[in-house]
Amino acid sequence: MKSNNPDFAELLREYGSKATPGRVTLLKVLWQEDKPISVAGLKKKLDPSFDEVTLYRALESLTASGLIREVDFRHGHAHYEMNALREHHHHIICTSCGRVEDTECRVQEAKLTKASAFRIITDHTAEFFGLCNSCIKTA
Amino acid sequence: MKSNNPDFAELLREYGSKATPGRVTLLKVLWQEDKPISVAGLKKKLDPSFDEVTLYRALESLTASGLIREVDFRHGHAHYEMNALREHHHHIICTSCGRVEDTECRVQEAKLTKASAFRIITDHTAEFFGLCNSCIKTA
DNA sequence: ATCACAAACGCAATATACTTGCAATTGAAC
DNA sequence: GTTCAATTGCAAGTATATTGCGTTTGTGAT
Structure with a gap:
């Protein structure tokens, strides 16, 4: 658990995305996770009502804008991590x-x-x- | 198209695999392709009778032995290329x-x-x- | 405040990528 | 030629990701 969360809503807007409650929560999970996490992992951390398709679309959109980053661990599925606010x-x-x-x-x-x-x-x-x-x- | 094919059967044996007709053909395709190719791409190049599961299993086995190499282009599926006989x-x-x-x-x-x-x-x-x-x- | 609209959402259906189990076959070492 | 582990082929199954479409919502403009 990290403290001093950044303002995720503001961050989303800076990257050209709408600051919806879902995306804010998603970013918070990625921020706290701090290692690349799979979609399955994210689903476990997120509320079960978080729609899977919405999740995939958010990941695609936020990856495209550079806010988050897709990583390949050769596990046959993607992992994601925070990209903004971090060292490359x-x-x-x-x-x-x-x-x-x-x-x-x-x-x-x-x-x-x-x-x-x-x-x-x-x-x-x-x-x-x-x-x-x-x-x-x-x- | 390349000429002067190496001896694929021998190469397979060197890497601890059985030199089956299927694997010899697979290697030949990868050799001639010379850029990383997807499983779908391979299926097009191979005879339609080449079983899909056999293909996946061959790719896994040859990747494990280092004869071929898996590459991720962020296209949502793996690509493979020859690894042996090439510069890294x-x-x-x-x-x-x-x-x-x-x-x-x-x-x-x-x-x-x-x-x-x-x-x-x-x-x-x-x-x-x-x-x-x-x-x-x-x- | 409210309006307009593109962005995002939610649901159902579908597609793609890949795996597992198992019986039959076969290459290669002896 | 015999043996045996490696490989194959088929059927079924699972995991991962996408598409279409009608509805909702955040945001910038008025």
Whole structure:
């Protein structure tokens, strides 16, 4: 549990979204969670009356605006985390137990060559996989 | 189309897999494709009699052995590409038209701090998103 | 305050991606 | 050739995500 919540309604408006009660609650959950969380995980944290389709649409919309961020842990489904108000970072995931740790960004956003068909890079993903210290011991 | 195909049967055995006709064909398709391809894309390239479950199981098995590699383009489904016989690399994806370009690896496999719960990193993903030159012009 | 309207919602239905169980087959090591 | 684990093929099932559409609501303009 974190204290000193930011003003989520205001934050939503800044990112071009309507500050509906559902989205405010969703942001609060993501803020408090502080690690990427799956849709299933979110559903557990949210009131059962929170419509699933609304949730998916909110996640899509807030990801598009950059307020939140989609992360792939190779678990076959997306995870989401707060993107605004945080340092850009990546994750290390334990392939044995699923433990997740933040890690600073060590990616050089590509030096594009003249031969490249790209001139603009807007974003990147980077996740590291390994074994956490507990899982090394028990292996 | 590439010529000078490697010996896929031998390659499969080297990676601890049985060299079944299906897997040899699958590898050939991945080799010739040369960009990451979706399961749907593979099904189109393969004979319709190639069973879908067999395909999924082959992809899982060959990914686990490191012969092929799973890539996430944030399209909601996995893409696969040849991993053996290639330089380690990443991709730039155009978020407008889907164009894909290989890019060399610019990721420093994380410097782990003493505070980290991790000591071993085995693997990483890294994909870049942007706009390709054609899509910039038409934007 | 209230109006107008695009954004967001809620529900039902549907689509896509992927998995499981199990009996039959087959590649490869001996 | 025999053996056996790996792989296949089919049927069924589950998880994940999307679409369509009528209703509601937040917000900016009046």
